[in-house]
Amino acid sequence: MSAARRRWRKISNLVMLTCTGLCALLAVGAMVAILGFLVWKGAGALNWDFFANLPAPVGVPGGGMANAIVGTGKLLLLASLFGLPIGLLSGVYLAEFGSRPSSFVIRYVTDLLNGVPSIVIGIFAYAVIVLPMKTFSTLAGGFALGVMMIPIAVRSTEESLRTVPPGLREASEALGASRTTTVVRVVVPASFRAVLTGMMLALARVAGETAPLLFTAFGNNDWSSGWMRPIASLPVMIYNYAISPFRDWHRQAWAAGLVLLGLVLLANIAAKLLIGRAAEAEY
Amino acid sequence: MAAGGVRGVPLAGAAARRSAEPEGKPEAVTRIEVSHLNFFYGARQALHDINLAVPANLVTALIGPSGCGKSTFLRTLNRMYETQRHTRLDGSILLDGEDVLEMDLALLRRRIGMVFQKPNPFPKSVFDNVAYGPRINGIEGKLSDAVERSLRRAALWDEVKDHLQKSAYALSGGQQQRLCIARALAVNPEVLLLDEPCSALDPVSTAKIEELLFGLKESCTIVMVTHNMQQAARVSEYAAFLLDGRMIEYAPTPRLFTTPSDPRTEAYITGRFG
Structure with missing residues (x-):
């Protein structure tokens, strides 16, 4: 050279x-x-008041966002209960059972759904839940977020299951296991970590969504009991506080952002620890 | 699919419970009887009119160059080909006189176990790997006894008895393959299909597996695909030579290797091609 x-x-x-x-x-x-x-x-x-108290009028000290923190938790719980099972099972279908044409259609539609602007999903939830029930509600907000979780959960589940070596499926079927038994007892456990990581990703992705909540969960300056009333959430709170003219509220909006990020991080770490422990127990 | 009328090979019927090779071991009982087997991947025919009688409690080796259809043939015996799309089979396969193609799939695969080319333990503990078959098939008796018995039969017990709860992935390649054999044995199959079980292993591990096959013959009939002609000569009593999806010759192993009747067999075993 x-x-x-x-x-x-x-x-x-x-x-x-x-x-x-x-x-x-x-x-x-x-x-x-x-x-x-x-x-x-x-x-x-950030102080104790922020976590413990309800929002206070401008100028009154000691206001917090306790209702929004709980509200975000409730909305995400509902969204997960709705979106994750559908996403998980569709992902399993795509990876394990789908015929070529049906898989193609489902995958394509899922990708389209992933591309639908979140505000449009909000309008959709408004039309199918808020209008007929004549009230903004936790249910509508959770539904909107859940719809947004579906495509993320579907694709991440599918990808995770596809990384499982075909040899494992063969080994199981060669022992007389049915396709379903193989999926439930071998394939899903083998990709358990990846599947759950994908679920966490979906959760983190929608935790900060504001647009779909604006006219579904709406917002609330007070506690919201049950699932059929308007409810406060951190992202909507941030939005309202950030566009207000008050310096005090601006600071609280920043704090809310920090708390939201912290909650997502915390959920992530907790899931990792749980998965780690479950995996250890299994091996 | 199963053509009932094509059993007219020399071995068919009740009298055909005797072996294929009168000169070899006339007393051997036929465990699996394959007649007029044709197999297609889509429009491509992979196996042409295969006729073969697998003698019970012996090792039958399938040899031939890559792509000749050995593995495809092996996968017809427990209908593993059904996991692939666009495959078609005609002819008949009988296991102890019962039509394999009509049999309940779970039952068939319990009776005919399979070990693959690459060790493929589940990402579970050693114990759970072996216990998998008994668990899904609901075999009676104590699970831990079944696991120990299978691990002993696969000559792995002494190496893993203190690590049963450890991940199977912590084992060496050779141990993993013996674990896969133990996993297959745990449901007490009558037949064990081995698809080049040693091709990914070092010579020491290979020797261990060959040795354990010897002990398994008492309780199992073994059909083994191998690339390695020395291995076929060492472990098998019968050998079949396949070429381009056709069975060229089937004979007792010593005869196939010393005085093959077909020039193509001779060309292959003397290393002129393949």
Whole structure:
């Protein structure tokens, strides 16, 4: 190899390494910057009152977002109960049982659903639940979020199941197991971690959705009992507080953002720990 | 699918409970009898008019170059081909005189176990791997006894008895393959199909598996696909040579290797092709 060629290789290597490294830094940097900003702007407004109290009128000290934190929890619970089972089972169908044409159609429609703007899903939930029931409700908000979770859960489940080596299915079927037994006892357990990670991803993805909640869950300055009343949620709270003219509320909006991020992170860590323990018990 | 009328091979009927090879072991009982078997992947015919009688409690080896249909043939015996789309089979396969093609699939696969080329333990503990078959098939008796018995038969018990709850993935490749054999044995199959079980293993592991096959013959009939002609010569009593989806020759192993009757068999075993 000539000296010039060697030098050229070294230079191109250096350039590419710098490019990839810089981009990786930027990717991490975005997250760090968001987190830093939230802490910088919002940490000051975080105190016991924020977690324990209801929102207070402007100028009254000690207001909090307890109702929105609980509201977000309730909405996500409902969304998960609705969206995750449908997503999981459709994913299983796609990966294990679907014929070619039916899988194609389901996959295509799922991708379309994934691409539907969240505000449109909100209108849909408004039309099918809020209008007939004549009230904004937790149910409508949870339904809207649940619909948004479906495509994410479907595709992540499908992808996870597809990573299970075909040899495992063969081994199970060669022992006389039916297709269903094989899926339930071998394939799903083998990809359990990946499936649950996908579910967490779906949850995290919708936890911060605001648009579908605006005219479904609507918002509430008070506690909301049951499932048939308007309910407060962190994203909608952030939206309302952030566009208000009050400095006090702006700080609380930042704090709410921080709490929302923290909750998603916490749910993630808890799921990882749970999955880890379950997996350990199994092996 | 199962053509009832094509059993007119020399071995058919009640008298055909005797072996294919009169000169070999006239007393051997036929466990599996294949007649006029044709197999298709879509429009492509992969097996042409295969006739073969597998003698009970012996090892029958299937040899031949890559793509000759050995594995395809093996997968017809327990109907594993049904997991693939667009396959078609005609002819007849009898297990102890019963039509395999009409049999309940779960029952058939309990009676004919299979071990694959690449070790494929489940991502579960050693114990749960072996217990899988008994659990789904609901075999009576104590589960732990069945597991121990199977692991002993697969010559793995001494190596894993203190690690039954550990992941099967912690075992070496050779141990994993013996675990797969134990898993197949746990439902007490009459026949064990082995699809190149040693091709991914080192010589020491291979020797262990060959040795345990020897002990298994008492209780099992073994049909084994192998690339390795030395292996076929070492472990099998009967050998079939396949080429391009046709069975060229089927004879007692010593005879097939020393005085093959077909020039193509001779060409293959002397290494002129394949």
